[in-house]
Amino acid sequence: MNSLRHAALLAASLSLVLLGGCKESPQVLDKKAGEYQGKVDTRPWEGPAYKGDKATWESDLRARSGNQNELRRMPD
Amino acid sequence: MNSLTFARARRGLALLAVTACLAGAQPALAADAPPATSEAATLVQPGNNAATFRDVRRGENQSITFQAPADRTLIQASGERWRQLRNGPITVWGGWMLVGVFIALAAFYKLRGKIMLEGKPTGRLIERFNSVERMAHFVLAGCFVLLALSGLTMLFGKHVLLPLMGHTLFGWLAWVAKNLHNLTGPLFFVSTLFFVALFARDNVWQRVDALWIRKAGGLLSGEHVPSWRFNFGEKTWFWIGVTILGLIVGISGLVLDFPGLGQIRQDMQLAHLVHSVGAILFMSLSLGHIYIGTIGMERAIDGMKSGYVDETWALEHHAYWYETARGRKVSKDDDGTHTPAAAPNHH
Amino acid sequence: MARMKFLCDTERCIECNGCVTACKNEHEVPWGVQRRRVVTINDGVVGQEKSLSVACMHCSDAPCMAVCPTDCFYRTEEGVVLHDKDVCIGCGYCFYACPFGAPQFPQSGTFGLRGKMDKCTFCAGGPEEDGSEAEFEKYGKNRLAEGKLPLCAEMCSTKALLAGDAVEVSNIFRERVIRRGGKGVEAIGWSTAYGKGSADADTRAAAATAPVPEKTGGAQ
């Protein structure tokens, strides 16, 4: 009787463990934005060029994106 | 249909298609048949690349030129499978398995305790391992421990040590571990070959081994089962552990260690899976070996430590070997029915 | 800015390798390390030969990040997948896992052991101070911090390779595909890199809602 209960318990816990194997646990630790492992990885607009002016950075980047579109300068 | 509406319709269709494709769905332009491969198509080339790229997306081999990976696969799908296996079953089950074996041994120790000598040590010593054998053993064992620890760091460190140590310290440790692992690996492989050659002769099947199996080595009953130089438990460890797993882990490790020999990514994924599964099994078995060689059995370590064992220990654990070492004859065919002479101090 | 992505238009890519040398030039990438490369499939097969430029795609669920034993990868707010070479141990797992073959390993040390992994940074440097020498030495230039986009795309000879905010990139590509009557609609690698069906909610939303540029004489 006892051993049967033990066996059932064992089977249940074993299957739990086995099932656990199918799930990928989160591989990356949580990080705060702009901070990485103690080092500060400044966000692009926080560097010397933009000094935190995100709006300007974004509009500059958008303008830069436009350069990849030759249709802008070659209308039909 | 006038040309304007046609153009509109086409534009609409195109918009749909782009939207779908940007969102990663299958291309919607089923209407355009993919170009035929044959010579008939030499002149005409429509712009629907769906067929061309379908295989690429599936990760199937394509004729790729230049600095394509050596496997000539543009987008490999097997990497994702490897990731699932490594991060899933191998990490999780493997980890629990090691923990489980450890707990089992602890429990066994708790229940059974140390296997003590029954008789009193005589003080008379028999040479069990000569210096070459001991050196071979400890080089191999040393390599094994370094490899096991460094390997564990690489597989589980991220989950166990990293949260404790932080990235910088752990990064440094893992770097040491990886380089140690890569440098020790080849030595381990060579040592294994040497070790196997050295001990294979004494590890072949002997009739008395059957008795050992029947009595499970007497581990639970406490009964002493006679054996030659190595009992069946040791032989199991030797063949399944040191030889088979050792070579599997060693060879797959070399594949990973020397990546410039022409192996492709898929080879290395496979090698890594084999390597890590093999290593976990190897480590699990090794726990048993280490256990019995150290805290599991009184004076078991003497043979490896000094090369000599006490007669009492020899008689209790390796009776036939003891007999021969004492110059008496034991038939090779002895299946355990022969009772060895009583040890000098046997009560 | 939502999400940085690469897109290679195979109707445009002519395998000129401009992106490859632009990258070498900008980051002084050493011999043997190819952060970006151009591949051609079905070489010499009429009607089916296609070339495209491949590098790190900065995946949404990056396999490299998932398998890294030291957790050296991180993702910036713009979705750029970067790594810390101080923590990288050169094990090569990211290379096994990466669908695109992006991670590169310069030789260093005995036995030809792998050195620290090197890969495309989307011209965003690494965790060192932006624009610093340390950053350049380890990761190359940080163009994003200068308000510029990756040089490979900016210098692409036929503007086949596009880089930048997913919305901008999608808009350029869409406008182009519409102009050519729906040909070459595949964004190769996107479903692998950014997920099936729903790479990024914002991309999809952008693709669906952005106005279609009206042009005169478009695809006729």
Next chain:
Amino acid sequence: MLVKRSNRPSGPASSAQADTASTFSAPRGLDRRSFLKSSGLAAGVGAIGAGLPFAMVRPADAASDSKAAGAVEMRRSVCTHCSVGCAIDAEVKNGVWVGQEPVFDSPINLGAHCAKGASVREHGHGEHRLRTPMKLHNGKWERLSWDAALKEVSEKLLAIREKDGPDATYWVGSSKHSNEQAYLLRKFVSFWGTNNCDHQARVCHSTTVAGVANTWGYGAMTNSYNDMQNAKAIFFIGSNAAEAHPVSMLHILHAKEGGAKIIVADPRFTRTAAKADHYVRLRSGSDIALIYGVMRHIFENGWDDKKYIEDRVYGMDKIREESMQWTADKVLDVTGVPDDQVHLIAETMAKNKPSTVVWCMGQTQHSTGNAIVRAMCNLQLALGNVGVSGGGTNIFRGHDNVQGATDVGPNPDSLPGYYGIAAGAWKHWCSVWGVDYEWVKGRYASPGLMEKSGITVSRWIDGVLEKNELIDQDSNLKAVVYWGMAPNSQTRGKDMLEAMKALELLVVVDPYPSATAAMAASVRKEGVYLLPAATQFETSGSCTASNRSLQWREKIIEPLFESKPDHTIMYAFAKRFGFEKEFVKNIKLDKDKQGWDEPNLEDTLREINRGTWTIGYSGQSPERLKLHMKHMDTFSAHTLKADSGPCAGDYFGLPWPCYGTPELKHPGTPNLYDTSLHVMEGGGNFRANFGVEKDGTSLLAGDGSASKGSDLPFGYPEFDHTLLKKLGWWDELTDAEKKAAEGKNWKTDNSGGIIRVAMKNHGCHPFGNAKARAVVWNFPDPVPKHREALYSTRPDLIDKYPTHEDKKAFWRLPTLYKTVQQQWKNVGKDFPLIMTSGRLVEYEGGGEETRSNPWLAELQQDMFVELNPATAAERGIRDRDWVWVKSPTGSQIKVRALVTPRVGTDTVFLPFHFSGRWMGQDLLNFYPVGAAPIVRGESVNAGTTYGYDVVTMMQETKTTVCQIVKA
């Protein structure tokens, strides 16, 4: 492209398995930081000695205070690797070229670059450059000072001049010189007293220049890369733009996406063909037959532009007759192209107008090159596509300034501006140079030789080797000066080696002289000098892109090592030769940092402006060009026109012809012969250069076909003082202009007055308004005719379409046609494969420069031959195997096999950029230490055969034969 981009080690520059993940042997790290820090001192294997005055040492202080001092300066230049003319922005910090940024503003490339353009910053490293003057002594390369080098070389040259006359020397100029340097070199050679000078254009587009110019006026690309956006159909034949002119594909694919149909006809399925709507595989060298096949369909279907032909074309009926001969079966027999494909080409070109054609060396490098290009012109004339935006003949030139060097540089048959070398031309230029005509005449051995075309670069080897009594000058060539050209771009490498051996003196002036140096050193012990020249990034000057736009380059960095710009070296030699005063009469001298005299390049351009009226190099003053470079963003990338800003109305780079003086403010000509525009807005018409009448037919254009707004709405001859007087326009000249123009025509009137009056006041074209010539009666084949190549695998076709008769004194040399063809009539038995050659995107020209750039060299580490899987299987050859390519000349080269369906079963393709290996042997030991390129390979031209165009002496490289066996 597996072999092409090897990922296996080859030679010392072993690369690696890019993706087996790991063992990367990095030969020498070239990173910006160590470059900054240790500068030239860490040059590794390249260092000759630590004591050299490296120009690169200066950068050392740049790094030490990287942040504080040294703001980044932007310098604008133009890529030096092909004719597209891609602008480059260089970031320079404390004299070091630290960064390269795309120039999005450029209307030509919009920031785009190919592999070569994206890696030009490597020129700032120059690790594999020649660092100091060197001479070959006892078979070893020895360093010597500039002073000693100049002294020894000039003494030897003067001795040869004394002994054998000025014509015993040969001067190979460069297509990579700036316009100013190329121009100065022609002047320099003239003052030396010979016409024995030439440059790369001879072996790349001489047949185009001659053929096209003789058809309608100017030998240049009629439209522009940008204008191809307007084409509705584009027909490539003999051009692989995707690899040779990658950035042009920006415009071409833009056109394609707008609906243009692209057809590529080529023996090889190229990267361009991969982007085409239709690909047609033709037998190499059969272009004329294919074009006539196309034209037959055009005429039969009435797709020809009859009004256009009537008004603007002479002799089209003869072309029509000839095309009718080319029935479907004949075309198929000769070209291998079935009639439906031929019809498709004709229909596509005719029904999608304006349609344009593109050709490059695939058409020009044939013994029938001049005829092939004229056949193409005739196709476009029949369709009425010339002088039309979106149409024209878009002839992509090769090197960055091969157009400019052809226009104003060292040509053996012409002074700058295609003036020719008749007495009148000499007098014109002497007046521009400010020197006495009689003095120049005295410099020559005789007036006869002064007006006799020199030997061409394709044949200088015969100038050395040919029997003296057979050559048309006094002495054989004794000395050759290679001033910026690769020896491996000329055919018959085996003979070249003999010629190099036979010379008394070989001088090489080049940043990368090593291919020549190594070849020479492998057969000589003495008498070779190497002088380090600066690249175009180390000086300034203008260059002319293929679309005729001129761009001004700023100096990016100081010359590296001991190198000097070419014009500085020229002046140094002029001093030694004693004509330095005449050489720079109108040109200011500047002192460079080492105190050398450097002729001022702006002044030089102004002198070019003052003399080159013929082709309108007269309006592009340095000031105007610099203004254009500064305001690139104001120019349309579609029309090349600036609609606003300081350059409003101008076309970008003032594409020549930019007529008259700079003050006339001609905007440049975007598309040649375009009658829909006023001449002062870049309009024009065909040139009246061949008389006004031929065999009773008027050659002047028909009524109503003059350029827009012309006061003479009909055909008219070119302007001279008498025509001006007849028209009553003479008094519109100022008194000063009258004085200068009296007795002159528009080309020789150095006041520019005649041009001003004709164009500005009356909307007339100074060169007249005539018909284009479909029949060039002064050429050996007035009507272009298909003729089999000298080495052909089809003896039956040799019988039907034999080559020309041998020529006795052709560019001073006997030249064989029929003799060779008959001798090798059955060559196909032993050499059954057609051998053709072409470009790779990573390398340029002879390749020495680009193969020295690690960023490029890594991409392409082996010389190879492309062969069809079936061809390979027959020979038991597998991909990447080493094979011998054997030529009927007895040469054999060892290369890798690249097995690919890109080529047909009868053809093999080899790239022409390799050198440094010779018939299986690595020449590394013959290079000056450290000056060997990273990648070396066999030169295809070691195996090419005899064969020259019957008009221009263009070499035959595209159609010859070979056999391939496994090595």
